[in-house]
Amino acid sequence: MSRTTPATPTVAGKVVVITGGARGIGLATARKLHADGARVAIGDVDEATVKTTGADLGLEVAGLLDVTAEESFDAFLDQVERTLGPIDVLVNNAGIMPLGRLADEPDAVTRRVLDINVYGVILGSKLALRRMLARGSGHVINVASLAGKTPMAGAATYCASKYAVLGFTDTLRMEYHGTGVEFSAVLPTFTNTELIAGTAKPRLLRNAEPHEVAAAVADLILHPRPEVAVTRIAGVLVDSQNFVPRRVSERLGRMLGVDHAFTDDVDPVARRSYEDRARGV
Template sequence: MTDFSSIAGKVVVITGGARGIGLATATALQALGAKIAIGDIDETTVKESGAARGFDLYDRLDVTDQASFESFLDEVERRLGPIDVLINNAGIMPTGKLVDEPDQVTRRILDINVYGVILGSKLAVARMLPRGRGQVINIASLAGETHIPGLATYNASKHAVLGFTDTLREEYRDTGVRFSSVLPTLTKTELGSGVTAPKLLRPAEPEEIADAIAKLIVAPKSKVRVTAVAGAIAQVVGLLPEAVGDYIGRALGAQNAFLDEVDTQARKAYEARVRGDSE
C-alpha cells in the first residue's frame, strides 16, 4: 500500500482544475493534506468548484497567456508558499475529420494542449531550479502513443507533450526537479462525452487518474498509463508491424469511435465550449 504522507503540506497547482480530471485530482490531493491551487479559463466554474471544496486558491487562468500564468503562480507563492508540484492538466479534444476542422480550432488545440504545457513548465521550472526541488506533471494521453482517426490534431498535441516532457526529464537530470507524463485512456469526463470506448477498453474514472498522479508525487517516474490494460495494449500495438497494429485498432473499433459513432447531441455542449462557439 502506498504511503501518501509525504504529500501533506505540498503546494500543488493544477491547470484546468474546474472540472474533470483536474478537479478530481485537486480533491484527492487536498484529502491527502496538500495545499491546492486550481486555475481555469472558465472563471465562474473554477470559483464555484474551488469554493464548494474549500481549496486554498482558485481563480481564472488562461494557460495560453504568459501574463495570466505568471501572475497566477505569483499569487500562489505569495499566499501558499513555493510551488512544489505543477500539474499541467488543461486540454481540449474536439473531434472530427481534419478537413472539416476550422483553422481557429486547430490553433486553439495547439495553443492550449501544447503551448500551455510548455509555458507552464517553463515558468514553474524557473522557480524550482534555484530551490533544487520541484515536480512538473504533464497530462498527456494514450493518444500520444498511437493514432486515432477523428483526433488528428489532438493526437499531434499529445505526442508533442510526451516528447517535450521526456526531453525536460533528461535536460534537467540531477537538478532536483522531476518531470512525469500521465497517459489516460478515454475517461468519464465531459471531454469524453458522447464517445464509446473501443472494445476491450473500459473508460477510466477521473478518480483513477487522480490516484495515479498522487502516486507519481510520492514516487516520481517518467510515465504512468491509466488504465493498465489500455496502456499495455497501446504499448504492444506500438511494437507490432504497422499493418498489424492498424488492423488491431480497426478490430477494436478505434477507426470510427471518434467519427461516425460519436453521439453528437450528447457531445454538443462540450464541442461548442472548447471550440469557442459559446464565447
C-alpha cells in the same frame, strides 16, 4: 547501533498547482490531493466554475487562469506562492479535444488545440521550472494521453498535441537531469469526463474514471517516474504495438473500434455542449 527508519512519502503540506481544475480530471485530482493534505490551487479559464469548485473544496486559491497567456499564468503562480508558499508540483492538466476529420477542422480550432494543449504545457513548465530550479526541487506533471502513443481517427490534431507533450516531457527530463526537478507524464485512456461526451468506447476495454487518474497523479508525486498509463491494461496494449508490424496494430485498432469512436460513432447532440466550449463558441 540503531537505524533511522526512512520517512514515509506524503503529499501532505505540498503546494500543488492544477491547471484546468474546474472540472473532470483536474477537479478529481484537486479533490484527491486536498483530501490527502496537500495545499492545492486550481486555475481555469472558466472563472465562475473554478471559483465555485474551489469554494466547494475549501481551497484558498482558485481563480482565472489562461494557460495560453504568459501574464495570466505568471500572475497565477505569483498568487499561489504569496498565499500558499513555494510551488512543489505543477500539474499541467488543461486541455481540449474537439473532434472531426481534419479536412473539416477550421484553422481557428487547430490553433486553439495547439495553443492550449501544447503551448500551455510548455509555458507552464517554463514558468514553474524557473522557480523550481532556484530551490533545487520541484515536480512538473503533464497530463498527456494514450492518444499520444497511438492514432485516433477523428482526433488528428489532439493526437498530435499529446505526442508533442510526451516528447517535451521526456526532453525536459534529460535536459534537467540532476537538478532536483522531476518531470512526469500521465497517459489516460478514454476517461469518463465531458471530454468524451457522445463518443463510443473501444470494444473490450473499459474507460478510466477521473479518480483513477487522480490517484495516478498522487502516486507520481510520492514516487516520481517518467510516465504512468491509466488504465494499466490499456497502457500495456498500446505499448505492445511497438512489437508488432504496423499493419497488425492498425488492424487491432479497427477491431477495437478506434477508427470509428471519434468519427462515425459520435452522437453530435450529446456532444454539442462540450464541442461548443472546446471550440470557444
